[in-house]
Amino acid sequence: MMDIGTFIFQIFWMLFVLSMFVPFLRSFNLKGTRMAMxxxxxxxxKSRVITLIHRQEAMSFFGLKxxxxxxxxxxxxxxxxxxxTPDDMPIDFIIHTPGGLVLAAEQIARALKNHKGKVTVFVPHYAMSGGTLIALSADEIVMDENAVLGPLDPQIGQYPAASILSVLERKDKNSIDDETMILADISKKAIEQMKKFVRELLVEKMDEEKAEELANKLCTGTWTHDYxxxxxxxQELGLKVNSNMPEEIYSLMNLYKQTEQRRPSVQYIPLPYRKSEKNND
Incomplete structure (x- = not known):
């Protein structure tokens, strides 16, 4: 006959094993729901939908972010x-990202630019830095009314390339250390390379003079990198942007919410309200 200690241990072990499989099952179900949507x-x-969505995520069972x-x-x-994707099929690219590796962003942007079908980039919340570079490759950019893009000024280590170059203008070269001079040389090359690529993306969408002006504004440190x-x-900058965001994209984004914490910082009743309903309260 099983004693109470052994019984409790087996129950504890079963619960432990079950807790290991629940996250996998939940993740599998979530992925299936996303793919169906x-x-x-x-x-x-009638398009190919590609998503590039970066959120803070929990790793495994340890709760690491x-x-x-x-x-x-x-x-x-x-x-x-x-x-x-067939050459004549449109591509709908949904992006939500703080940016990332320039090489990777350029590869994606060039591939989208070279696609013969119409390319539409949807920005439901934000597409900064490399995300903006990808958006510039599109035939059409669709943004939520409150969504934002960002500047494309290269970053060298922890410093903006434009700021490193400004040191050469403000200080005598004889008083600048070798490391700063090397960083300034890299910064100059990085800015020129980025400007060249941005011009290539824009020149088919606007005249060369306007493309040059916009590339210069986006890449040379006009704003801070998180502007x-x-x-x-x-739209004022001359980009082909509108706010005709399909409701389905908002629904899809709801499936990429960040992992819940013990004390969520944002809470609300997750139902759409009609204006008449609030007036009747």
Whole structure:
């Protein structure tokens, strides 16, 4: 006959094993829901839908957090998806990212630019730095009314390239150390390379003079790197931007919410309200 201690131990062990599998099952179900929603959007728009969404995520069972950025693995997957898309099929690219590796962002942007079908980039919340570079490759950019893009000024280590170059203008070269001079040389090259690529993305969408002016504004440190470029400012800059965001994209973004913490910092009743309902209260 089983004693009470052994019984409690077995129950504890079963609960432990179950707790290990629950996250896997939950993740599997969530991925399936996302894919079904992407498929519905593709059927509705007759397009290939590709998402590039970076959120803070929990790792395994330890509750550790990791921040995601655009990397080479992202560019490999996106290039693979574009390769599998017929030339005449439109691509809808949904992006939500703080930016990331320049090489990876450029690869994605170039592949989208070279796609013969129409490319639409959707920005439901924000696409900063490398995300903005990808958005510039599109035939059309669709932003939420409160979404933002960002500047494209290169960063060298922890410093903006434009700020490093400004040291050469403010100080006598004989009083500048060798490391700063080396960083300034790298900064100059990085800015010129970025300007050249941005011009290539823009020249088919506007005249050369306007493309040159906009590339210079975006890449040379006009603003801080985290400056938010709103939809109104993007339109003033000459970008083809509108706010015709499909409701399905908002629903899809709800499936990428960050892992809940013990004390959530934002709470609300997750239901859409009609104006008449609030007036009747």
């Amino acid at each position: 992407i498929r519905d959007l593709e059927n509705k728009r 990791m921040n995601r950025f655009i990397d080479i693995e992202d560019s490999e997957e996106v290039l693979r998806a574009i390769k599998m 938010p470029i709103t939809i109104e400012e993007a």
